[in-house]
Each structure stands twice: as structure tokens, then as C-alpha cells.
């Protein structure tokens with residue numbers, strides 16, 4: 001089966017700065033694919049190229065069999081990194097409106113907006129104006145607006161940022177629901193744990209280059225079994241252990257910690 005997304009040898013310059021350097025990736029139908037990297041690694045640039053918002057300086061792209069996403073935009077739901085909704089519209093109206101822009105009729109868009117708000121814990125906010133919602137609630141509304149037209153492909157740029165742990169869990173549930181419904185999902189994140197729980201495969205990029213593509217288990221297998229960290233006399237190493245969720249300090253030698261990493 002042809003990949004849903006294919007980026008091949010993409011290069012992108014901003015002025016003299018090389019933002020993407022020979023980046024290739026492909027996402028298969030029905031996959032949940034995580035796009036990981038630090039701030040400035042090039043995730044949003046890749047997503048914008050994929051969607052045809054900006055053009056690459058080299059390489060090729062394909063989305064759902066089309067040369068750019070513009071030709072198949074009605075089959076795609078996109079959450080941009082820059083959030084923004086019409087603040088004076090109610091939550092249900094703004095979702096329905098964005099559904100209409102994707103080709104839905106007004107009545108079914110509104111009905112679907114209400115169903116989604118109810119299903120993902122925002123039923124009581126349906127009639128509130130966006131400006132009356134908290135930042136996290138507004139973000140959830142924007143995520144729901146990407147699903148309203150029942151797209152085949154979801155592209156979510158940093159969907160978890162700004163959400164509290166409870167709503168991060170709701171969003172993880174939503175991604176799981178979409179996968180079970182047969183959708184293909186690509187999301188970018190800084191947080192490995194979301195990718196670990198949700199992704200079939202991940203691509204880790206640094207300085208615009210693909211440094212790893214594969215399953216989370218394959219990524220973990222590349223980690224050394226022991227790691228020596230030098231720190232000040234504080235609990236930073238412990239914090240790091242906890243972040244990765246599976247390691248414990250095995251010895252402390254002055255300001256050096258030797259950590260055993262469990263696989």
C-alpha cells in the first residue's frame with residue numbers, strides 16, 4: 001500500500017539558514033506517527049511543507065497520493081502550532097464553521113460538533129464563546145475542529161502543549177479512538193512519553209536532520225545500559241530518571257551519578 005505521507009530528501013532554507021537538511025520520512029496507512037525534536041529542530045517547518053503552506057528548496061513530497069495536501073485538504077485535519085479560533089463564536093459554532101469550510105453542510109457540521117464536544121468532556125462549554133473558555137479548553141475545541149469533517153489523516157502540531165495532565169489523557173484517548181477508526185495520525189511533540197504510549201513509529205529530528213526513525217522499542221534498544229551524568233549536588237539526575245520513567249540511580253560518586261537504565 002502506498003504511504004499516506006512521503007517526504008523525500010527535503011531541504012529548506014530560511015535565508016542562509018538550513019532548517020531542513022535532506023529529511024525523508026514516510027507514514028503508512030493507519031499508523032500513529034510521532035515527530036519528535038527539540039525547539040527549532042524543524043518539526044513545524046516539515047509539517048508546513050507537507051501541507052503545502054510553504055515550499056521546500058529541494059526534495060519531493062506526497063500526501064494521500066497527491067503532490068501537495070492542497071489537492072486533498074478535505075481529507076486532512078490540521079492543528080497548527082499557532083492556535084487561533086474566532087473568539088466571539090460559541091465552541092459548537094466555531095467547530096461547525098470549520099467543518100463547513102471542509103465541505104460539510106451546516107446542520108451535520110453542528111450536529112457533529114455537539115457530539116464531539118460531549119464525547120470529549122466539553123458538553124457544558126458548547127454554547128460558551130471561545131473567549132470565555134480557558135486556554136486549555138480552547139485548545140481542545142481547536143483539536144476537535146480538526147476531526148469534525150471525519151478526515152482520513154490528522155496532522156497535529158504540538159497537540160499536548162498547554163494541556164493539564166487530565167486533558168492530555170483525554171487527548172491521548174482521542175488519538176487512540178482515531179487510530180481504532182482507521183485514521184492515520186502524525187503529531188509532533190517534545191515529550192517522549194506521549195510518543196511511547198501512542199506511536200507505532202517515531203521520527204526524531206535534530207537540526208533539521210532525521211537522526212532516528214523506527215519503533216519506540218527500537219529507539220530504546222539504542223540507549224546504553226549505563227550512563228554517567230555529572231551534576232551539581234541536586235536532584236537533577238533523579239528528575240531525568242523520572243522523566244524517562246524507568247531508571248534509577250545506582251550509585252553516587254561525589255558529583256557523578258552512574259545510572260542503570262532498565263529496558
Ligand SMILES: Nc1ncnc2c1ncn2[C@@H]1O[C@H](COP(=O)(O)OP(=O)(O)OP(=O)(O)O)[C@@H](O)[C@H]1O
Pocket residue numbers: 014019037038039040041042043044045046081
Ligand atoms: N519563518 C521563518 N523564518 C526564518 N526562520 C525560521 C522560520 N520558521 C522557522 N525558522 C527557523 O527554522 C528552524 C526550525 O524551526 P521550526 O519552527 O520548524 O522548529 P520546531 O521543531 O517546530 O520548533 P518548536 O518545537 O520550537 O516549534 C529554527 O531554527 C527556526 O528559527
